[in-house]
Amino acid sequence: MAIIGIGAVEVGRYPERRESDLALQVIRDALRDAQLSSKQVEGLFTTPDLQGNIGLQTNLLCEYLRISPKSMAEICCGAIAGGLTLKYAADEIQAGRIKTALCYGAVREASIGWFKNLSQGKGWAMIEPTALQPYAAYGIIWAYALSARRYMHETGATEEDFALAAVRNRKNAAGNPLAAFKKPIAVEDVLRSRYLSSPIKLLDAAASLDGAAAVVVASEDVARDLSPHPVYIQGWGLCHDNSCVIPTDDCSKSISHFTATREAARRAFQAAGVKPDDVDVAEIYAPFSSHELIIPEDIGWFENGEMVKAIRNGETDIGGKIPINTDGGLTSRGHPWAATPLYETISLVRQLRGAAGAIQVKDAKVGLMHCEGGMMNNGLVMIFGRG
Amino acid sequence: MTSKPNFLMPTNVESPSVSPFWEGLKTGRFLAPRCRDCGEIFFPPRSHCPECLGDVFTWEALSGKGYLYSWTELFFAQPEFDLPFLLGLVDLAEGIGRIAARISGATPEELSIGMPLEIRISNSGDGLALYYVEPFRIL
Ligand SMILES: [Zn+2]
Numbered sequence: 001m002a003i004i005g006i007g008a009v010e011v012g013r014y015p016e017r018r019e020s021d022l023a024l025q026v027i028r029d030a031l032r033d034a035q036l037s038s039k040q041v042e043g044l045f046t047t048p049d050l051q052g053n054i055g056l057q058t059n060l061l062c063e064y065l066r067i068s069p070k071s072m073a074e075i076c077c078g079a080i081a082g083g084l085t086l087k088y089a090a091d092e093i094q095a096g097r098i099k100t101a102l103c104y105g106a107v108r109e110a111s112i113g114w115f116k117n118l119s120q121g122k123g124w125a126m127i128e129p130t131a132l133q134p135y136a137a138y139g140i141i142w143a144y145a146l147s148a149r150r151y152m153h154e155t156g157a158t159e160e161d162f163a164l165a166a167v168r169n170r171k172n173a174a175g176n177p178l179a180a181f182k183k184p185i186a187v188e189d190v191l192r193s194r195y196l197s198s199p200i201k202l203l204d205a206a207a208s209l210d211g212a213a214a215v216v217v218a219s220e221d222v223a224r225d226l227s228p229h230p231v232y233i234q235g236w237g238l239c240h241d242n243s244c245v246i247p248t249d250d251c252s253k254s255i256s257h258f259t260a261t262r263e264a265a266r267r268a269f270q271a272a273g274v275k276p277d278d279v280d281v282a283e284i285y286a287p288f289s290s291h292e293l294i295i296p297e298d299i300g301w302f303e304n305g306e307m308v309k310a311i312r313n314g315e316t317d318i319g320g321k322i323p324i325n326t327d328g329g330l331t332s333r334g335h336p337w338a339a340t341p342l343y344e345t346i347s348l349v350r351q352l353r354g355a356a357g358a359i360q361v362k363d364a365k366v367g368l369m370h371c372e373g374g375m376m377n378n379g380l381v382m383i384f385g386r387g
Numbered sequence: 388m389t390s391k392p393n394f395l396m397p398t399n400v401e402s403p404s405v406s407p408f409w410e411g412l413k414t415g416r417f418l419a420p421r422c423r424d425c426g427e428i429f430f431p432p433r434s435h436c437p438e439c440l441g442d443v444f445t446w447e448a449l450s451g452k453g454y455l456y457s458w459t460e461l462f463f464a465q466p467e468f469d470l471p472f473l474l475g476l477v478d479l480a481e482g483i484g485r486i487a488a489r490i491s492g493a494t495p496e497e498l499s500i501g502m503p504l505e506i507r508i509s510n511s512g513d514g515l516a517l518y519y520v521e522p523f524r525i526l
Contacts, residue, residue: 129431130399130405131431131485131486134395134396135395135474135489136487137464137474138465142459142474146456146458149459198460198495200459246476248430250484251478251479251485
């Protein structure tokens with residue numbers, strides 16, 4: 001399977017536009033990039049943003065695009081779902097049921113709905129009523145803050161180390177036309193920004209913003225016919241740990257490192273037949289700068305605690321040992337959560353086409369995409385290879 | 388004195404299979420269910436045993452002690468809360484589970500991971516008793 005088309009809007013705010021309007025724009029751009037007619041789309045895999053259209057997103061797109069796919073699903077599995085659209089599209093192609101698929105995700109009016117829903121209803125059920133609920137606050141920043149503090153305790157990482165990751169992301173975002181935050185920041189700016197939930201501060205956190213992204217996946221024969229620069233999906237690994245946000249039912253469950261990320265990465269490397277050191281460029285799903293240190297250790301580029309030294313030495317910068325979040329990551333590209341895994345994928349496709357401009361990693365051949373749901377309770381790692 | 392409740396109403400207080408836990412708090416006891424089918428004692432209380440899915444329990448009182456596993460000071464929460472406030476993730480001393488609870492009687496500077504804590508119970512009004520934690524002090 002190969003990715004042959006990408007389309008996305010700049011991450012930001014689009015209060016005046018309907019989701020269908022954004023959807024048709026990014027889908028058109030992805031189809032044109034793939035040189036594929038909408039009538040040739042055989043599979044449609046989308047993810048809803050939990051505010052509207054739930055259960056009818058594919059319905060709406062089929063009419064608006066005048067397409068009749070042979071396989072479709074609207075996938076809802078927390079924030080990992082955008083990545084799962086790619087996995088299930090690839091599964092269907094690999095099984096020979098379809099030859100082309102369109103994957104799509106978007107978030108609109110991010111600030112209005114999501115945190116309110118998470119706190120007051122739809123997402124609230126995942127906060128354990130007996131062990132967490134009386135004191136659990138908006139969103140899940142508090143959970144990530146507990147994770148970050150525990151990681152500091154176990155590794156000696158400091159708030160300044162987390163700030164270094166936020167600064168790296170901001171520097172990279174300046175070269176990404178789709179990024180929301182491009183104004184340079186220094187470590188002092190991050191350290192002086194206000195606490196949201198200590199040790200996490202405003203500039204350590206990803207802003208929940210609007211965005212829409214589409215990716216076209218095709219079988220290898222279709223990709224070879226149509227695309228001058230296919231990016232092959234070489235393998236993936238998926239895992240859900242036996243936990244929900246903060247694990248409360250077992251004192252041995254870690255919140256400073258995550259089994260689901262580790263298993264997903266191990267399975268992905270095995271499936272793709274590559275090793276962590278073979279990866280030239282990576283996009284990881286870190287909603288807070290603290291997890292820019294945790295996730296690379298779980299994926300396997302560093303031992304536990306080694307990211308502290310690596311972030312200080314610039315080993316994850318463009319030109320470093322393993323360039324991570326070259327597009328600005330969640331904190332600076334911006335975080336339209338349902339579409340974020342597709343934005344990560346688009347950034348890797350640009351890198352592997354050699355079309356990433358100012359943020360190009362020289363001679364990038366292998367890319368890694370990581371996304372997750374809950375608080376790293378599940379994980380998807382996907383390996384891409386240059387055509 | 389504050390007029391804010393400083394807690395959010397848990398959604399399972401009326402749930403018949405879990406209500407013994409909330410009733411226990413009213414009498415000053417922190418209870419955990421033990422499965423009558425397989426003997427597993429588990430926390431948090433739920434309708435079914437996570438080991439064997441049995442649904443008949445005896446309720447046992449825990450020591451009410453725990454250890455600080457991690458903590459955060461929240462500057463961002465629902466309007467029900469006075470800000471900032473300290474939230475601790477606390478391993479129950481019996482090792483069977485964790486709670487996230489408001490930390491009272493300590494400043495951020497006085498907290499250290501691993502420190503012993505005591506589960507306290509407060510009457511929060513509306514007939515609900517709630518837990519919070521304080522540093523364990525030998526009197
Ligand atoms: Zn049992």
